[in-house]
Amino acid sequence: MAILDGIDDETLELYIEESREHLSDIENDLLAIEDAGANIDETLVNKVFRAAHSLKGGAGFFNLTKIKELAHRCENVLDMIRSRELAPNPEIVNNLLLAFDKLREMINNIAASDQEDISEFIVSLTGLTDSYLPPEEKGSGERMVDITLPDGRKVMEVSELDLRLADKEGSFLYVINYDLINDVQRVGKTPLDIISALCDVGQILESTIDMMAVGTLDDEPSNRLPFYVLFATIVKPDMAAIIFEVEDDKVQLYDISQLPPESTEETADEAASDAIAPQTVTDKGAKTTKAKAKPKAKAKAKVKVQPTSAAAKAKASVREAAAPPPKPVTTAPPIPKPAATIPPTPKPAATAPPPTPAPEAPPPKAASPASKTPETPAAPVETSLRVNVAVLETLMNLAGELVLSRNQLLEAINQNDQRTIQVCGQRLNMVTSELQEAIMLTRMQPIGNIFSKFNRIVRDLSRALGKDVDLNITGKEVEMDKTIIEGLNDPLTHLVRNAVDHGVEGPEERSRAGKKATGTINLKAFHEAGQVVIEISDDGKGIDPQKIANTAVNKGLLTADQVKAMSDKERVALIMLPGLSSAEKVTDISGRGVGMDVVKTNLDKLGGQVDIESEMGKGSTFRVKLPLTLAIIPCLLVSVGADRYAVPQINVDELIRIRAAQVKSRIEIVGDAEVLILRGKLIPIVHLADMLGLPRTWVDEDGVRHPDQRNRLADRRSPEHPLFKEGAEADLKETKTTGTPPRKGKDRRHRSASDLNILVVTAGNFQYGLVVEELHDTVEIVVKPLGRHLKHLREYAGATIMGDGSVGLILDVAGLAELANLSSLAGSSRAEELESEAAAREQYQDVQSFLLFRNDPTEQCAVPLDLVDRVEQIAASQIERVGGRSVLQYRGESMPLFTLSDVAGVKPLPDQEELVVIVFQLAERNVGLLAVMPVDVVETRVKIDQSTLLQTGILGSSIINKMTTQIVDIYGLVETLHPEWFENRLKNRPATPEAAQTILLVEDSDFFRNQLKRYITEDGHTVITAEDGLVAWKLLQKEKGNIKLVVTDIEMPNMDGFELTQKIKEHAEYGHLPVIAVTSLAGDEDVARGKAVGVDEYQIKLDKDRLLECIRHFLNERQ
Amino acid sequence: MTDISREGNQVVLTPQQDIVASVSAEIRKLLKEQIDQGCKELVLDMQHVEMIDSMGIGLLIAAHNSLNKNGGELKAINLSQDLMSLFKNMRLDKHFSVEGA
Amino acid sequence: MARPKREQRDAKASFLVSTFYLGETLIGIDTIHVQEITKVVKITRVPRAPDYIVGIINLRGRIVTVVDLGCKLDIEPLDIHTGSRIMIVGWQDEYVGLMVDRVAEVIPAERDQITESPANVKGVQGRFFEGVYRYDNHLIAILDVDEVLLLGDA
Secondary structure (H helix, E strand, O other): OHHHOOOOHHHHHHHHHHHHHHHHHHHHHHHHHHHHOOOOOHHHHHHHHHHHHHHHHHHHHOOOHHHHHHHHHHHHHHHHHHOOOOOOOHHHHHHHHHHHHHHHHHHHOHHHHHHOOOHHHHHHHHHHHHHOOOHHHOOOOOOEEEEEOOOOOEEEEEEHHHHHHHHHOOOEEEEEEEEHHHHHHHHOOOHHHHHHHHHHHEEEEEEEEOHHHOOOOOOOOOOOOEEEEEEEEOOOHHHHHHHHOOOHHHEEEEOHHHOOOOOHHHHHHHHHHHHOOOOEOOOOOOEOOOOOOOEOOOHHHHOOOOOOOHHHHHHHHHHHHHOOOOOOOOOOOOOOOOOOOOOOOOOOOOOOOOOOOOOOOOOOOOHHHHHHHHHOOOOOOOOOOOOOHHHHHHHHHHHHHHHHHHHHHHHHHHHOOHHHHHHHHHHHHHHHHHHHHHHHHHHEEEOHHHHHHHHHHHHHHHHHHOOOEEEEEEOOOOEEEHHHHHHHHHHHHHHHHHHHHHHOOOHHHHHHOOOOOOEEEEEEEEEEOOEEEEEEEEOOOOOOHHHHHHHHHHOOOOOHHHHHOOOHHHHHHHHHOOOOOOOOOOOOOOOOOOOHHHHHHHHHHOOOEEEEEEEOOOEEEEEEEEEOOOOEEEEEEEEEOOEEEEEEHHHEEEEEEEOHHHHHHHEEEEOOEEEEEEOOEEEEEEEHHHHOOOOOEEEOOOOOEEEOHHHHHHHHOOOOOHHHOOOOHHHHHHHHHHHOOOOOOOOOOOOOOOOEEEEEEEEOOEEEEEEEOEEEEEEEEEOEOOOHHHHOOOOEEEEEEOOOOOEEEEEOHHHHHHHOOOOOOOOOHHHHHHHHHHHHHHHOOOEEEEEEEEEEOOEEEEEEHHHEEEEEEEEHHHOEEEOOEEEEEEOOEEEEEEOHHHOOOOOOOOOOOEEEEEEEEEOOEEEEEEEEEEEEEEEEEOOOEOOOOOEOOEEEEEEEOOEEEEEEOHHHHHHHHOHHHHHHHHHOOOOOHHHOOEEEEEOOOHHHHHHHHHHHHHOOOEEEEEOOHHHHHHHHHHHHHHEEEEEEEOOOOOOOHHHHHHHHHHOOOOOOOOEEEEEOOOOHHHHHHHHHHOOOEEEEOOOHHHHHHHHHHHHHHHO | OEEEEEEOOEEEEEEOOOEOHHHHHHHHHHHHHHHHOOOOEEEEEOOOOOOEOHHHHHHHHHHHHHHHHOOOEEEEEEEOHHHHHHHHHOOHHHOOEEEEO | OOOOOOOOOOOOOEEEEEEEEEOOEEEEEEHHHEEEEEEOOOOEOOOOOOOOEEEEEEEOOEEEEEEEHHHHOOOOOOOOOOOOEEEEEEEOOEEEEEEEOEEEEEEEEEHHHOEOOOOEEOOEEHHHEEEEEEEOOEEEEEEOHHHHHOOOOO
8 A cells, every 4th residue: 555655564553553442442432422411521522532533643644544534524523522512412423433433444454444435424424513503504514615805806715614613713714815926035935934934823724826827937937926825823813914924904804704694595696606607716617706705505516425325325214204305406405493303404415415313303224334333344353462561570470480490490300309309390380370370361351342332232223123222231340361252242242132122122012011111231241150151131021932932843943842841941042043033023133144043153162151041021131151261271081981081161060970779760761861860850861982982881899990781782772862872771770780889888988980970061051961981180271172184073172181291182062962962851741740740849948057168178068057056266276186086175175076087088178277166066065077268158948969979977969159069967977986975875775676666757858858767767766758748648547556756847849747737636546646847947937837736846857866855755755 | 957857758857956036047947948848747856955935836836837738747746844734735736746755 | 086186396396205104005205294203102092083083192282183094095904013103294284193004214206207196006096196106116106195184085
């Protein structure tokens, strides 16, 4: 490009970068300006003004004429806003937005910027300055004014706007008539002297030199060379001639008031005069017209506008509908009417776009091209990045450290100084981690970078759709890796557009639904569990799951049976299926061939997951979970056979280990697929070995790997189910059961080898279980791409270099699901049945209070709060060792201390000074459990998984506060260590089997039922169990007089504890039976109600000692 | 005092000093000769010109007018920043082509 | 399938050929493609990959796909032994490893003396070769790397 000749790239780069920066904020600033309306925030307007100004300045320097011109026009408009001549209404702001968009586009493609057609923008901006000037000033931007001498000769023409602007700045306008020969040459000056002098005190608006007065070379040298200057200055008339160094009569004050408002006659007159053959004064063909300067219509031809753009067309069409029909060229524009909603058109509509409509005008269709803009300019690929200086400093320091450590290491290696080598190794390790972190920081950018543009999108789109939508943005400051932020742009835009387009209803519909007319969209980013969550929620009409499901079936994407088996949530999630669009008619806005499936694909690429929550009539929330960075991700290592694979932690919801003996009860067959029953949900399972075509193996207790028997039973597989081709269901259970090594005595710990390890993973919006052979550590890995020959394998997301230098493959959880042809549970009535059964059970989950603590900073544990006496903070130094046991002086006695690792296979307590002692009262004494902070109390509906992590001292596990939490069995723990403390209780046992009683235990939770049954059985009684009151009632009748006591839960499905108790107490035959109610949380109200129906005693579920004592008490009483 | 080079129809005049009243007659003569000889494109290389006075301006305009009459054109090149500003402020750039250094 | 061989190279130019064995078959490759030759380090197998892919290796932090040339050329799958080598070749801005049985010498060759490969060279489909070159009584088939690594057929 010639225009860029001689300018070094760096300077231009700087200008481009700076311009982008200026432009990046403008959108929101303008929207804020629009919001403020007439109540102008000058700082803000000034900021935008300055941005336009510096764009213009730089463009001038680089001779980028189009950018300069457009920036200049923006500047003019902003200047008028600043001076409160123009109230920033949506129309004005819209035009500015469009113009700045264009500027951004030109900056992004700077070399071609001069080829851009900006006339449309110029016209609309100039139109703005026109239409909002007082009526008589309208059209001044394009209208030219003749400047004439006192003798009536026109010497030049100048833009009326320039005149008016100069006037507004408080300048005087002068027409100075120099004779360069007599006034300049003769007094020993040069023209440059004159011009420099003038430029020092004002601005030359226009000038002209009388070319014809000179003649040609053939003529004698002229003794006259007239030079006329239209000059704007603050110099007052009485000083003018002196300052300009000319005689008084050569200076003429130009009075702007002489600019007449347009009138029909004059314009007609003007038009007539146009027709008169002009007498040439200059070679440009300017014409001498009249003595009086007056507006002309001529400029119309100068700024020729082709309404090619949609904006211009749409605008024109609005105008045609709303404004009076355009006048023919020769007629004058109408005189402004005070009540008119549309400003009068100063020029015929046929030749130039009319000025913009007044604020009251209906929302212009012009908004749709505006809404289109965000995707039209190709997103500039940033080649440079701004980095916080502090981060850079850190990097420098770390680099220094690194060099230092290397030198020390080399030295130590030379000396063969093992100790120093070790120290250096540790140091290097630390520095590397820090360096990695710091480098990652440089890639972190606030998400506000893309959030901010949504103000504009929502505004434009809602206007185009005639909706009223507020957008609330929170969490702009949340930082993410720059690649992720870039990749988020499209999917988020789509989601936000959808929220406006399909989510939020029109104002009438909202009013009818009893909502406020203005819809709200919340865009929110926040951190959660090491990830960033972005939520786009609207209070619109929600997504109709049935409609989505029907569409999916109609389009042949799913069968009716499949859909039938789905939950509403799963149905809603179907909108992300390729080929399904929920919009009934394709609108302008969203019908662009991009569906939700593309959104999902894009997010998948970023390691993101989408979750949709929607309630009909209430609104929808799209929740996108994203990793902070893509380059390094935490992964769980698993293995199949001898090969290790990495599974991105983000995909892993939980780890389930199913003991061989439990496989049968935990794994169901639905249709022909294996499913895992997990807290009332059915989760399809897939064997990783099968997916990878590897033989299944299992590891025995000595760590020896055996081929799995099931493989040999392959012939019996049903061929039409490739998913489970490696093992038919029955075989699996059989093998699992037989494969279990015999348990050893009372040891409740299990060898994990033959158990089933299941990773519950989420792929997109769908959960499944991935069966692996072994679980290993969680590691942070650097993701590397696979070569072209392997790219097509959807099983893998990439590869990584492991700690030992070998290569490990990273599994693609979503890809595996697709390959396994898993959709959310293939429909069958059994699935539905199981699901509803499970869901019913779910509802009656007890609310339980837990004390949360950590055994190790990474290991969260919980004990039922009711069992806890006190929690004390102590220093490690306070612990005394007495006879190999830890004790603490507590309330005047030596309290024995335990740690979880004393009995359970957990990490040992960290070696630190601040500890926590959780004090329990059991076996008639205080005992303390050592733990570390943080300690917290939660009240939660627990779903305790008794099979995972089950071992001595641990009752089971649950997810509390999004962490896997081990529920501590404090009785089991203490009893294992000090069985003698409990001898007392054993003495109370019934001496003979005859004395043992049969007790009916009614409890819906498997976990509590098993626990309680164990306690009571250990105490020597026979226990009959029932899942709910109804079952209990039937059992009671069946067992007749056998049952001596009833222990019942309160909250249960079908028949709750109150009802059961009432039935028992009211019954002639059973009325005498003592009923002990067990609850997790006994509120006073409940206690009162229980007593009212006849509950004899309330006990807390896991308070073993008291419950047993209570049972003994009632039984003895009976006897 | 003024270098002349010819290339086809184009003649480049390179005055070696300022274009001011004292030399205007001489330059005027040179210009006229070139135009009379049928030069259609007259280029004034201003690389050595620091100043142009009113007479000089008049001269340039006259040259322009002459050329214009014959269907030729005047070009001023290598203008210093000052001269560029002068030409632009006088709107001479609207009449003939001017190029900065 | 047979694509035009790259004839645009200067026909007169001489170049070097790295030769190697697949079983008993002597094959050559223009050294211009060869980045380095490494011993067989730990190879991670990639389940579900095409048969001719041995696996992937870590080449100084880069993940490199290793192709069993014997399998790819339909000679016979290679056994990994101490003599096995992986020739790292640059291909479409990535590195690919070609596993061969034994590396032999590097010989000079003249491009204009390469003759069009027949439909079948030493039992291998001719399309995998740029041509054959006679050297010291040996007939060396010059591997067409692009053809060998062409995607889309296993």
